Amino acid sequence: MKELSLNILDVAENSVKAGASLTEIIITEEGNTLTLEIIDDGCGMSEEVVKSVVDPFYTTRTTRKVGLGIPLLKLAAEQTEGSLSIESKTEEISEKDHGTKVKAVFNKNHIDFTPLGDVVSSILTLIQGHPDTDFYFLHKKEDKSAELDTRQLREVLGDTPLNTYEVIKWTEEYLREQYEGFNL
Numbered sequence: 633m634k635e636l637s638l639n640i641l642d643v644a645e646n647s648v649k650a651g652a653s654l655t656e657i658i659i660t661e662e663g664n665t666l667t668l669e670i671i672d673d674g675c676g677m678s679e680e681v682v683k684s685v686v687d688p689f690y691t692t693r694t695t696r697k698v699g700l701g702i703p704l705l706k707l708a709a710e711q712t713e714g715s716l717s718i719e720s721k722t723e724e725i726s727e728k729d730h731g732t733k734v735k736a737v738f739n740k741n742h743i744d745f746t747p748l749g750d751v752v753s754s755i756l757t758l759i760q761g762h763p764d765t766d767f768y769f770l771h772k773k774e775d776k777s778a779e780l781d782t783r784q785l786r787e788v789l790g791d792t793p794l795n796t797y798e799v800i801k802w803t804e805e806y807l808r809e810q811y812e813g814f815n816l
Contacts, residue, residue: 652731671732675723756807
């Protein structure tokens with residue numbers, strides 16, 4: 633993928649499909665390292681599936697025979713001498729503490745580092761497409777941060793859906809305002 637924001641969108645979509653009520657997207661930049669974590673409370677994956685999910689020819693979809701999201705994220709991380717790890721617990725193993733954590737670490741100074749891209753648009757797309765799912769987003773870089781928690785929006789908005797035009801526009805402005813001063 634041309635931008636990491638598209639990987640974020642793809643992996644977070646997997647979380648929603650896994651029945652997650654909350655998906656956390658955390659980007660941490662420290663020095664030359666960018667760490668991306670996508671954590672959900674979905675149904676989780678067995679150890680066997682976790683091992684298979686990095687294979688581009690493995691997918692749970694019935695519409696096509698390949699799944700490239702995780703393999704492409706793994707490739708993007710490893711091309712920068714980084715890494716990808718996946719931890720997951722199924723509902724059967726842990727009824728209260730189930731879900732999946734995907735963690736990718738990148739060397740930002742490597743020539744093959746994929747640009748972060750338009751993360752705000754990816755977050756907005758997730759909210760628009762899945763207004764009943766909660767998302768927590770945090771991007772920390774040096775002394776700056778951008779943060780959004782849809783659970784807090786719900787408290788303020790009451791019954792107003794998160795995917796209404798006015799809410800999406802406000803959310804976009806709110807996030808873009810937080811990104812002012814970031815050197816992306």
